[in-house]
Amino acid sequence: xxxxxxxxxxxxxxxxxxxxxxxxxxxxxxxxxxxxxxxxxxxxxxxxxxxxxxxxxxxxxxxxxxxxxxxxxxxxxxxxxxxxxxxxxxxxxxxxxxxxxxxxxxxxxxxxxxxxxxxxxxxxxxxxxxxxxxxxxxxxxxxxxxxxxxxxxxxxxxxxxxxxxxxxxxxxxxxxxxxxxxxxxxxxxxxxxxxxxxxxxxxxxxxxxxxxxxxxxxxxxxxxxxxxxxxxxxxxxxxxxxxxxxxxxxxxxxxxxxxxxxxxxxxxxxxxxxxxxxxxxxxxxxxxxxxxxxxxxxxxxxxxxxxxxxxxxxxxxxxxxxxxxxxxxxxxxxxxxxxxxxxxxxxxxxxxxxxxxxxxxxxxxxxxxxxxxxxxxxxxxxxxxxxxxxxxx
Amino acid sequence: xxxxxxxxxxxxxxxxxxxxxxxxxxxxxxxxxxxxxxxxxxxxxxxxxxxxxxxxxxxxxxxxxxxxxxxxxxxxxxxxxxxxxxxxxxxxxxxxxx
Numbered sequence: 001x002x003x004x005x006x007x008x009x010x011x012x013x014x015x016x017x018x019x020x021x022x023x024x025x026x027x028x029x030x031x032x033x034x035x036x037x038x039x040x041x042x043x044x045x046x047x048x049x050x051x052x053x054x055x056x057x058x059x060x061x062x063x064x065x066x067x068x069x070x071x072x073x074x075x076x077x078x079x080x081x082x083x084x085x086x087x088x089x090x091x092x093x094x095x096x097x098x099x100x101x102x103x104x105x106x107x108x109x110x111x112x113x114x115x116x117x118x119x120x121x122x123x124x125x126x127x128x129x130x131x132x133x134x135x136x137x138x139x140x141x142x143x144x145x146x147x148x149x150x151x152x153x154x155x156x157x158x159x160x161x162x163x164x165x166x167x168x169x170x171x172x173x174x175x176x177x178x179x180x181x182x183x184x185x186x187x188x189x190x191x192x193x194x195x196x197x198x199x200x201x202x203x204x205x206x207x208x209x210x211x212x213x214x215x216x217x218x219x220x221x222x223x224x225x226x227x228x229x230x231x232x233x234x235x236x237x238x239x240x241x242x243x244x245x246x247x248x249x250x251x252x253x254x255x256x257x258x259x260x261x262x263x264x265x266x267x268x269x270x271x272x273x274x275x276x277x278x279x280x281x282x283x284x285x286x287x288x289x290x291x292x293x294x295x296x297x298x299x300x301x302x303x304x305x306x307x308x309x310x311x312x313x314x315x316x317x318x319x320x321x322x323x324x325x326x327x328x329x330x331x332x333x334x335x336x337x338x339x340x341x342x343x344x345x346x347x348x349x350x351x352x353x354x355x356x357x358x359x360x361x362x363x364x365x366x367x368x369x370x371x372x373x374x375x376x377x378x379x380x381x382x383x384x385x386x387x388x389x390x391x392x393x
Numbered sequence: 394x395x396x397x398x399x400x401x402x403x404x405x406x407x408x409x410x411x412x413x414x415x416x417x418x419x420x421x422x423x424x425x426x427x428x429x430x431x432x433x434x435x436x437x438x439x440x441x442x443x444x445x446x447x448x449x450x451x452x453x454x455x456x457x458x459x460x461x462x463x464x465x466x467x468x469x470x471x472x473x474x475x476x477x478x479x480x481x482x483x484x485x486x487x488x489x490x491x
Contacts, residue, residue: 055406081400081402081450081452081487082441083439083450084439085406085439085440098406101438101444102438102439
């Protein structure tokens with residue numbers, strides 16, 4: 001039997017920590033409309049074991065593991081009947097326990113704008129995104145609908161709103177997107193202590209430089225056709241932000257329309273949609289080892305929200321958005337009309353970076369080679385809401 | 394002991410096996426019963442009532458003796474048959490979404 005040649009580790013300065021593929025294990029955390037699934041493989045990413053459904057019948061908006069303790073997982077479990085539950089696992093998803101689910105806004109919450117521009121009371125609905133802290137496994141952030149940011153310092157047992165975001169001044173003018181007024185993206189800057197980026201549909205992107213106490217909108221350069229004022233500070237339907245940990249001042253954004261880039265921590269943005277077949281979509285990702293290689297999955301806008309021409313294509317740019325190439329090998333190139341939601345893509349940190357995404361049709365795809373070739377891991381799950389990956393030793 | 398029937402998804406959530414029996418100190422009302430239920434099974438906190446206001450969630454109804462108690466004051470006494478454990482207190486999730 002011929003041995004597979006050892007892969008060279010691409011250890012350029014500033015690249016994300018690289019794990020040797022042969023010894024590593026991949027754990028994929030998938031949230032769906034009807035439960036959570038945990039998919040595991042070795043570093044080859046060819047054979048997968050599927051565990052689940054965990055929390056069957058419940059909507060699992062998001063699961064994510066702590067970078068400090070990978071066996072510490074958090075999950076957002078929600079239901080129109082029974083409300084919000086937060087689950088925690090300390091053994092990598094083998095067992096779970098419900099922790100704190102009391103998300104109370106600080107003070108009198110007041111109003112934001114409803115779809116028709118009338119004032120509407122702030123009401124907690126669900127947790128869209130959980131972001132474990134980079135340094136402390138007990139600290140975790142939650143992005144919620146109606147939009148606000150919460151933090152727990154005790155492993156999810158209790159939650160306190162970082163009310164400076166909702167209260168910094170523009171909050172009463174925020175308006176929901178079609179999916180609700182959700183805080184869906186939380187990026188913790190690994191280089192600048194206390195710097196946090198968040199994004200809200202349809203308010204825009206915001207930055208804090210003091211651990212979430214105070215905030216400012218960072219939306220200069222965004223243009224949204226549905227806003228009368230072309231220089232509006234807020235009101236932009238930001239679908240997703242992404243950064244590379246080696247270069248956190250560079251941000252990428254998939255907006256309702258337009259793919260954008262900022263080289264100054266969000267102070268200004270420029271469009272990089274360029275030759276994409278559509279500038280509409282939800283997720284955006286950065287390659288684990290090359291900060292200039294980014295991925296989007298364009299959808300036909302606005303109301304259709306499925307791949308253009310029924311062809312499921314991931315688009316990759318190797319030069320920070322100047323030029324995009326279609327990645328199609330292994331993906332359906334006819335009659336495909338699924339959606340890929342904003343939290344449903346991720347990348348692992350193996351030497352040959354793996355890319356993953358889940359669809360509303362219940363498929364989860366993996367490319368073990370940076371997007372060149374794709375395989376189906378599972379094809380008949382409930383609609384996939386989120387996918388996160390852990391690269392384990 | 395007071396017998397309480399709760400929806401299957403919540404039994405799963407609270408890891409309840411078998412019957413739910415509660416010892417509720419007098420006066421036995423819907424509020425004191427639900428308070429005791431949440432004390433015994435903390436995972437249920439917020440799933441039946443809003444954890445801050447105490448308001449019943451929209452898709453949850455409460456029944457006993459064939460009567461819908463959902464709109465009664467939470468501080469009204471519960472029927473004697475429930476207090477004595479002859480009739481269960483039913484927590485029902487709405488049949489909705491189909």
